[in-house]
Amino acid sequence: MELTGEQQAVLDGSRGDYLAKCMRWLVEWGEVMGAKRLIKVDNTHALLPVPNLMARGASKETMDQYMADLVEACSHGTHPGCTCTVHAAFVTLDDVDVPENDPEQVQMQKDLAVLAANAGFIPTFTCAPYLVGNVPLKDEILAWTESSAVVYANSILGARTTRHGTESAIAASLLGLVPEFGVLLDENRKGTLRIEVTAELEDPPDWGALGYFAGKAAGLGIPVFNGVRRPSQDEAKQLCAALATSGGVTMCHIAGVTPEAPTIDAAFQGDVPEDYLTFDAETLRETYESLRVRTGDEIDSVILGCPHASINELSKIAALLKGKKVAEGVRLWIDTARGTKGNADRMGYTEIIEAAGGRILCDTCPTNMRIPAKRIVTHGFKQAHYARGMVGAEVIIAKTDACIRAAVAGRWLGDG
């Protein structure tokens, strides 16, 4: 990779050991990924989490070293002019009555949040930064963590980001640079798999099912959806999250929706393949069934807001819950960003949800927190997929109204 004199100097230690290490990460990663140069990045979404129960059983030395690295990162200012938001954490900063929100880890995260904010990171603590003000423009260069947000930024907003991990996003935030490879370049944004959609997609989880199916088929490629209407923001969110769950997808094209793909021809850069997969009504049904394998219908958890709920979703959930009560022994949690909850508070949704026995959880989600559950109903394919391994729960994927009916009944009642 060719570096400018200034970049080489940073690599050689002109701005200290830590920034030299950051530069080394970007340069070595760029070389592995075939980048020829580093380019300016305008916007990052970085992961700065204490590990909470993810590090259950870790030695003190492991924790100390892990935290020392994050504190070091936050002791340097973010690059001037670069918008830097922060990904969801593994704890909530609020007081909640669950032992999984380890008070020691919460305090560490709060301390880290102060350091991060002083460094210039906006403490959004969300997996959906595009819902709380980080809305990049078409062709803007980003360095985002959170695979679902990466797919959303590339496919719905037309911005450009490869999938980042903790260290590369921190390095990009501090240096204002990213290696130029992958979907940052036009030629790597060409569709690789054509999917004709004949199923009627009615609700956000239907779009999640489409993404879950397509991600598996596309692997690391770029699926192109043809024959679908324009999704709502919530539907697009589910599609993108599911694509990044069952596969290693970085972007997709929705013909007629993705900014650079007004037509299927544009999505494939003029080279539309004859072969295609079909997502029909039967495939839609089978995709739901694949995340409904269970040994009973009693439930103990209903988890909504994966990725973090929008204000529209909170409005819908509040309307469904109004005047009802969540069944005894069922945890109904809706995960969202702190900024969105502020709006929900003012619009009265929080009061309705809490009166019914639900809770709006900020900064994190129960899967990140490792809240134990036996059987979870959720409208997020990503949540359903990961909760099985991370929490060890059985899952039932369902539309939002069926999720709320289950929460009130204390058992899965079917799609209704």
Place this chain on the structure above:
Amino acid sequence: MADTIDIRGHGVVKGYAEGEALVADTTLSFWGEVDAITGKVIGVGHPLEGISLGGRVLVIRSTKGSSGTPMVLNLAQLEGNAPAAFVNVEVDGLAALGCIVNEIPMMTELDRDPFEMIATGDHVVVDADEGVLRVTPRARN
């Protein structure tokens, strides 16, 4: 002593490591499918479910990238439970980043099919600087 087989390939992330092979023609997400502290695969129904990756030469088709991949690798490495090396058919950028940060060698583009040439339990020397895998098959009855 079983015969040793050399397989040539491309060292994506340089370095040298050796260990017992763990082979599966599958993908694996470190986020959500691997416990960061024990290094065990926890993905329900995953072909490697319950098996520890610690110290193994992990021969799989590719990792399924997630932003959390490097973080899980970092914690596992600090605990001594990260894989010794990665041998992948397809390179996932986030695993590559995790390997760079944690100094774990990674190889790809092998001149022989790794799923035919390497079996779980074989001893594998990974010399990613030279681009060579040296496979010593486990003694078989």
